[in-house]
Amino acid sequence: MNRWYHSWVAAVRIARRDAWRFKGRSSLVLAMIALPILGVSAADVTLRSAELSTEQKMERGLGAADARMSDPGMGGVPILQTPDGVSSAPAKDYGEGVWPEGRGDIRAAFPAGAKTLKDSNGSGKLRTGHGLLNTVIHELDASDPMTRGMMTLEEGRFPDKAGEVAATTHFLEAGGLKVGSTVTARGLDTEYRIVGSYELPDALKTDEVLAPPGTFLAPLDKALKADDLPGTETSSTYLVSVGGDGFTWNMVKKANSQGITVISRAVALNPPADSEVPLYQKDGWSNYQQSAASEAAALAVVATVVGLAMLEICLLAGPAFAVGARRSARQLGLVGANGGDRRHIRAIVLSGGLVIGVAAAVVGTVLGLLLTFALRPLLEDYMGQRFGSFDVRPLELLGIGLLAVLTGLLAAIVPAITSSRQSVLASLTGRRGVRRSSRVLPVIGLIAAGLGITITLYGATATDNVAVVAGGSALAELGIVALTPALVGLFGRLGGWLPLSPRLALRDAVRNRGRTAPAVAAVLAAVAGTVAVATYTASDDVQQRAAYEARLPHGVVTVLNGEGGGRDVPAIRAAVQKHFPVDVRADVDRIVVGNAGCAPYSDAKGCGRYEIFTPKDNRCALWAEGTPGSKELTPAERRKLSKDWRCEENGQYAEYDVLVADEKLLSVLAVDDPAAFSALKSGKAVSFDRRNVEKGQVGIKLITDTDQADLMAQKGKDAPGEIKSFPVHQAPRSATAYGVKVILPAPAAKAAGLITAPVGAYFSTEELPSSTQQQKLEAALDALGTDGGLYVEKGYTGDNSVVLLALAIFAGLVTIGAAGIATGLAQTDAEPDLKTLAAVGAPPRVRRTLSGFQCGVVAAMGVALGSAAGVLPAIGLRLTEERQQLKWYEEALDAGMGGVNDAPYVPIVVPWETLAALLVAVPVGAALLAALVTRSRTAVARRAAG
Known part of the structure; x- marks a missing residue:
């Protein structure tokens, strides 16, 4: 035992002196092994630092509150949830019936004596130094102690009165603003002064504005006021503080019985066993079990990458050790001449790998830590979130360092064996002798390659x-x-x-x-x-x-805007014509059902909708399957029907499937059908879907009562409405209008008594608009107070x-x-x-x-x-x-x-x-x-x- 120890100490000492003597070769091998260790250790510290603890997650999500209560929109029926509050489902299985929906009474679920704080979110377009920017609107009383930890104040202060807002630093940078600037919302005249900047530790790249409650967003249960931001949906949750042991799992289940979900700090820190979670006992609920499989797959990927990295390092470092052993052959020969045997020679060469591996482990780990610390701000900005802490785990870094040592030893194994087999005479004289390559290794390689290909x-x-x-x-x-x-x-x-x-x-x-x-x-x-x-x-x-699937021919531009009955459309058309290299411009109108000022797809009183009428003989039987009175189809029948022309779908979509336009639209859409041009000029409609045509006519159904129409659709029946018929030309199957199914000439629409409103235009361009041209157009549209609904078909990128x-x-x-x-x-x-x-x-x-x-x-x-x-x-x-x-x-x-x-x-x-x-x-x-x-x-x- 003592002799073995001393021989290895001597071998390590010889290897250390040899490595120091040949610094160039040693540095080369050390760099090859240390670089991957540097990367792996830096990645380990980065991932561990970015991986938040449960307490840190709760602080960023709940602040100082005990829980966050929210309404999942299931009508207040009893529900079951996961302990983390992310997933929930009704306690009752509704099967094929009507599933509950609607708002519940969240206030009724508050625990007795609890302190609550409303937290509302929406979105809207705010005017910045460059134009309009879609922004998250966050309304919350930031002075309440329960919000501590949710936001980090960077400059100024949080708003505490009307007319003041704070904004994230990313919003200020993107909008060209600063603390002290004013900001307005599109659709509102009130100016708000930015009194502070802050960041969201979990979402550094979020464009958000924080305002006192009631500044922009209308409550869900109240009518829209004149100073509320139009066109935005509000979602509200409540921060709750109960004191004592916090919001326990029993309290969570009680809130679930009233249809409310809860994210609880106490439950997150001390989650219940799976047997105590009613949702996990529900048939068919297995989502929570998928994490283990995903973690195993991730570990397998990591193991594969590490294994390949070690293989490549060994392949590169091995020759370096071989050359080192060859350059030290005389020294190794002297060891043999003075009584050393083969195991001593192997120990010296392996010690070289050990010394280099240990040095590489130390250098790579230290450089990895320093690099991560220095690049922490850049890493946080790249990932879009702040580290929870600079988390250094010694055992993991020790394992990574041992990987370097193991790699060095593996790379030195073959040179050690080769050197130990060389005779003392050959080592002292420097003669290499006749070396034959292995005959077994190529056979093994050929078998492995053939088996792998098979x-x-x-x-x-x-x-x-x-x-x-x-x-x-x-x-x-x-x-x-x-x-x-x-x-x-x-x-x-x-x-x-x-x-x-x-x-x-x-x-x-x-x-x-x-x-x-x-x-x-x-x-x-x-x-x-x-x-x-x-x-x-x-x-x-x-x-x-x-x-x-292109939405339009390459280079074609559309602007479609139905706001305000199309009052801004003429100015939008002119702006595009001015800033883009337009070749042909085709103005298009839309059909309005009900009041002339109805917005597209509006469900307001007095507004309706239209649909293209499909004759019953042209309807696909697959679409009727499952409706009352329809028969159940066999797989063979479905396979046959899927090839039927009545069931064909090209997958193209257009915002308006019926447009009122002239033959210029056909030119812009690259429709090469002279008969279609002649039809529009003569006042006939053009159809691009033969299922809608019967006896040379196409019908458009005007549905004025949308509620009744939706009810009829649920029962599988046609919605009631007046059908306007038009003589039509059916375009050939090769012609496509990119989702537009019918083009109506304006005289035909007027003769049928249809109400139309301008909606935009289609433009063909001489060349694809440049980025500069598009930016100028966006600025012009912003000056008009609209985004214009601009789309440029640039093809597949x-x-x-x-x-x-x-x-x-x-x-x-x-x-x-x-x-x-x-x-x-x-x-x-x-x-x-x-x-x-x-x-x-x-x-x-x-x-x-x-x-x-x-x-x-x-x-x-x-x-x-x-x-x-x-x-x-x-x-x-x-x-x-x-x-x-x-x-x-x-x-x-x-x-x-x-x-x-x-x-x-x-x-x-x-x-x-x-x-x-x-x-x-x-x-x-x-x-x-x-x-x-x-x-x-x-x-x-x-x-x-x-």
Whole structure:
């Protein structure tokens, strides 16, 4: 025992001195291990600091109150809730019946003697220094002690009287305002002075204004006053303070019996057992059990990422230890000559990994803590919330540090075994002898690669389990890693056709496979992951582009605004015409049912609605299923009906399915049907949905009593109303009006006695409006006091191009780094060869050229193998998705859902641009960088005595 201890102490001392002697190589290995530790430790501290404790969550949500009581809108019937108050359901199961809705009496549920404070929220558009900004309106008496901790005052004070408001710092920044500025609400004339700024610790990027109760928002149970903000819905909760033991679980259940939900501090800090929660005992309630599965999945992802990171570090650090052991071969030989055996040699090399690992753990952890502390404001701003505290957990950081030590030891295992097997004579003389590559490892790699490919294809074509595809892909990649030494040997056969420098670089890489293969494998691993994600992302982008349904033709602009009976529409049309490069302008009107001033879809007294009448013979039987008197359809019947023309749905939506306009609208909508132009000019309507046409006529039903109409719809009957019929031209199926189903000419609408009102216009543009033009138009619309309902069809815009660029840059950096490490080790390992070249008269540039090609060769081999390996998992995942979507498609057909006429389109697209950048730019860049940083001259050393 004592002898073992002293031998390891001596080994560690030798390794420490060796690491200090060769500072450059030691720093390189330390940096490779410390960088991931820095990232993981910084991430751990960040996540733990951002993870609020229960008490901190309650303080931010409840302030100093004991509970928050709210009405879930279930009509006051008894309910059941989860302990956290997030989920609730009626205590009674209403099944297929009418579920309760409406307001409950929250005041009746207050505990006796409790102190309460109303907390109201709404939203509205406030005028700022730049225009109109949609803002959260928060009405609360901030001077009440119960609000302490909910908001953090930054400047000034909270409002305490009428005419004063406070605003979040984000609102002030976005609106170009400051404390002391005034703000007004759209629709109100009153000005309010901003007396303070504050922030919401859980939502730093929220645009919010805090005002005393009754400033903007109308109570739910009272009529709208002249000084209330119009067009906003108010939601109110109550902060409650009861004292004593707080708001207990029994008090929560009592409030539930009166239809009120409660978030309680006491219950959150001391939650009841699941057996004491009535909601959890209800049949079919299993949502609360899903957290364990999600946590397990998250842990599996973290374990996978950590494992891959360790593998890549070992692949990169292993050659460094091997070169270090080779440079110290004479010293290790002296240990053997003085009586040391193989285990002492292994202990010295492993101690090198231990020393570097411990140093990397300390350096990485300390730098991670300092980096997190320094970047805390930026991290909080990025996440949009303040940390609860700077939470440092020593045991977790110790575990991360042990990971660094373990990585260092794993990276040194193979060099330790190799060094211990070398004879003392070979170590002292520096002769490497004849080294044969393993014949077993390529066989194992070939078997693993074949088995992994088989598992991946099986998982993609025969199962819906993504884990099978991921596991098979990982096994195939590990198999290719094991095959890397043999594949490097195959690359060496290309040297006969290369010039001198690249031929020397390639032969050096092949001759020193123990150094080259791990670096190539590390590049392979990085590039394979990048190519897999890039292939999947590019394929998904093509799928999303094909599935994108444009609301309008590309470059077409619409403004639709029905406020005030369309009084602002002429000015809005002129503003668009002035600021945008308009080609054709098509003015459109809407149909008004009832009073001429009725807003669209208004349920006010005297207002109604219209609908396009669909003849009974043209109605889809699927839509009638489930209504009184209809028969139950079989899956085969539903599948058949889903293909029926009467059940077709194109998925396009327009705010108004009937527009009153002329033939200019057809031009803007790119409808290429000369007969439709002729029809509108002659006073006939144009229909784009053949289900609405019968005997050359289309009907529009005017429904004046909306309450009666809704009641009839619930019973599955047609709502009563007068039907106005119009002669119509049915456009061909190839023509689309982007959700508009009928276009009525104005003379026909007037002749039928329809009331119309201006609603906006459609514009075709000569070119897509620029951002500057759109900002100017928004300012002009703001000057008119309206947002105009502006929409510009810009076509499909995906973010995947940015993702692909980022992936290519990431893979390039990792590849250049790994290739650079391998090149540095090659230069260290091949220093005698380079000195020999200089001794025989090789030009100085040969050294620089050789270094560049050594780096480029490693990068090229790794990128080529990684590109081939990375396509496999992407193909597997896409095939799995195709199976899942086909399954859903078949289920949709059996259910008789409309709009499922086309089978799912799941393409597999290889991002050739990304692959070209990796295959060409990265190796060339690595080679040029290595050549630039390499010295062209070196001292010629005398040959050492044998």
